[in-house]
Amino acid sequence: MFKKGLLTGVLLFGLFFGAGNLIFPPNIGVLSGDYFIYAISGFIVSAVGLATFTLIVSLFTGKGYQELMSDLIHPKFALVYLVALYLTIGPLFAIPRTATTSFSIGIEPVLANEYKGIGLSVFAIIYFAFTYWLAVSPTKLLDRIGKVLTPLFAGMIVLIIILGLQQLPHSPMNVASIDYSGAGKAFGSGVLEGYNTLDALAAVAFSVVAMDTLKTFEFKTQKDYKRTILFAGVSVASLFSVLYVGLALLGNYFKLPDTFKGNVGTYILSEMTQRVFGPSAQVFLAVMVIVTCLTTTVGLVVSISKFFNTIYTKFTYITYVRLFCLLGFMISNFGLDTIISLAVPVLLVLYPITIVIALLVCLHQLVTLSKVGIRLTMGIVTILSFLQVLSTINGFHYFKTVISLIPYHDIGVPWLLPAVVGVALAIILPYQKITKFKNNAEEKK
Structure with missing residues (x-):
């Protein structure tokens, strides 16, 4: 039972932990200054707590959110909401963001300026080719992602956190920004920054993958099934929280140049890896980031393709996989900062709706x-x-x-x-x- 929960939890962690999970925590660390503890607490509440809660609620009922919302609210509301959600966490924002984050951290630093545009396009082609190869066999996700890719990237992240913190002074190196200047404001800003990870929204999609994975196990009783779900939830939440705090501390203890302009999270990860590994830093960083983001991309493509295949069956699952990989490639060429800026307004609308839906589903059990x-x-x-x-x-x-x-x-x-x-x-x-x-x-x- 514990092993089943741990395997499921590690698989889900691998699917969840992607682009935003790497770049947002260091950014919070820099911006929060002396109010770090409040900011990271707010971030964990929205990025970890809400995602885990949303996931477990669906698994406990044994039904997908489309069926649950159709019963509780209205079938049309469920359809419109889920289409908007899946497009947001899929081809329009989250999927291309994983590709651009992989490129901006792992590949872009070694390219001359005149080659960065074509470099992104070439990288995206290769990235989504691998995504397609993994996504066309969803039954193999547990073996390929849960048992191989997730332990690989998680171990690399832990290594860079431990070695990086040893090289930094253990005190805040930046003054808190206006949005983080105070305990309440820092907590609230942390909550809003947690929105950007997309994890509470992704939990709606990944609940389907989790249910499919749990079906491959044999449970003697309903009690064993629910205990396994709880073990999986605890595993996911624990892994997330530890890595978030570690990555955020790297940002908090890192002195950002006064004249710096760009993505703070990607800059800090690149600089810390360079300090720790020297000449081989870029290779280490590229592998870590690309594998981290690739697992999330595959999980999203699988979940979204399954959803659209159920509401419009004229296209096969494989056709949807091809379509969303193609859209992800096209949109990824707009660049990381553009994608994030366009995603925020949509997230601010979808997140509260998702939270309240999960709460209503939970209460309706009681x-x-x-x-x-x-x-x-x-x-x-x-x-x-x-x-x-x-x-x-x-x-x-x-x-x-x-x-x-x-x-x-x-x-x-x-x-x-x-x-x-x-x-x-x-x-x-x-x-x-x-x-x-x-x-x-x-x-x-």
């Missing part, structure tokens, strides 16, 4: 919820998420004023209190209740 209360909650959270994004755009200052009137807006979660009120209503409202996970066809009988 008490029958009101359909009116559920829909009201989701409507409020969706609207506030859109308003939060609009408030950050020039020319929409009115929305910023509205958001500023809502509690907890200062830590980036203005939807939190309204969501709590909505969930409370879903619990206490006596009318139009739904039987747990009963589908529409059953309701008509």
